[in-house]
Amino acid sequence: MKFPKAKPASPATRALEVVPPSGPTAWLTTFTAGAMTFLCVFALALSLASGRLADRWSEALARTATVRLSAPAEQVQIQTDAVLSVLATTPGIASFRAIDDAETRALLEPWFGPGLPVEALPIPRLFEVVEAEPGYDSEGLRQRLAAEAPGALLDDHTRWRRPLAEAAERLRLLGVLSIALIGATMAAMITLAARAALATNAEVIRVLRLVGAKDSYIARAFVRRFTLRTLAGATVGAAAGLAGVAALPAADAAGGFLTGLGFSGAGWFWPFVLPPLAALVAFLATRRAAFQKLRELT
């Protein structure tokens, strides 16, 4: 009689068949991946939304303030000079300028219509102040202005937003951290599930090694299975998360934080990255667990 000769090529899926399907742990992995990806979508939405908010608010800050001077006509020029000299001698100011009548008119036109006789009206003179890095001491500046030019008022209303912008920035970081933690948790859970699956199949592994299977071959069977399960679970989880986010009320013009908690523009791209990313995490985690466990088993 003659014996079979080795032949090249074989469908890779056969590696899957040599390990019996394991019911409960399979669902555990799929469910974990789904749940984790679902959570991840929200962490992502939070992170992107707070990122947008942080950007918007810090842009609005733009480090400018206004000094408004309202004084009796005969005092205007004297106090204007006083304001300019105070600003010139205050540390922490990058630049400043008086806004001239033409510009003032342009600013007021939307409210009062064209042809406004600015000279004849008691309209305050405006000075634009650009803050340096680090900024000026606004309380000190306010006091000096009060002393030298009683009609001048420092308006740095945008300053109150700074802590908010910082909070939004912090929130974005927390979101990113949450995503990293969710990913690490998923990797840990998949590692445990993979180790359990390998332990359950110790007998199968012994047979495979007996007939000459390499670790990489045995690992492949487990890695493929866990990666595919994770991909499936993560796809469902991401879809559910996206549906949840899409179901939130749309961002209105006021751009409140809660209503703005969605994806916009390129942000829509990220949730779609999650399932392949989860699969990659599963691939690496299972591979590592498999090689470790195989070494322990024999």
Next chain:
Amino acid sequence: MITFENVAYSYGGSELLSDVSLRLAPGSFHFLTGPSGSGKSTFLKLAYAELQPTSGRVTLFDRDVTALSRDDVARTRRRIGIVHQDCKFLDHMSLAANMTLPFTVSDRESDPQDLDELLGWVGLRHLADALPPQLSGGERQRAALARAVIVDPDVILADEPTGNVDWEMSLRILTLLVELNKMGKTILVATHDLNLIRQAKSQIQARVLRIAKHRVQLAGADL
């Protein structure tokens, strides 16, 4: 093919095997006998690198087993047909799939015609689609033997291949082993069945190794 040089082995306690030196020449037929628990299976495990000697040297195909990586061990196993004492199979796969497992795990394709021929040779053609748990003891033994030879190995190590079958089936399995030896394969059979050994000696030139007092000795003609 396989050489042992002053090999000793212990599972942690006292030495189970001591100072074992022997050489399995290509094309030879050896029996390994000894009382239950004397270390026959242990000896075979040393011979297919499942265990490493606690002292001394085991060489497989001219390579020291302690120098083999895990992948090397896997590759070496493809040149050795192993019939395990308890005939392990993958219970969720058909007999045919189990037989071709040595091909599957090395990403090779087996010829269906050759498989069919091999199943015919061991008389299991009608059970190709059966699951291993449905097989009788004798059928399992023959299936294990068929799986061991499917990749055309140079060496066949069989641990109690007639362990749980009747005399008639033992003879049938022996005939298969003798045929393999005639094809040039090196064969080592662990058994405590002295009748089987006598029967074999009438058909073929076989040598008998006996484990006694932790040593492996060549038995005389006193069987």
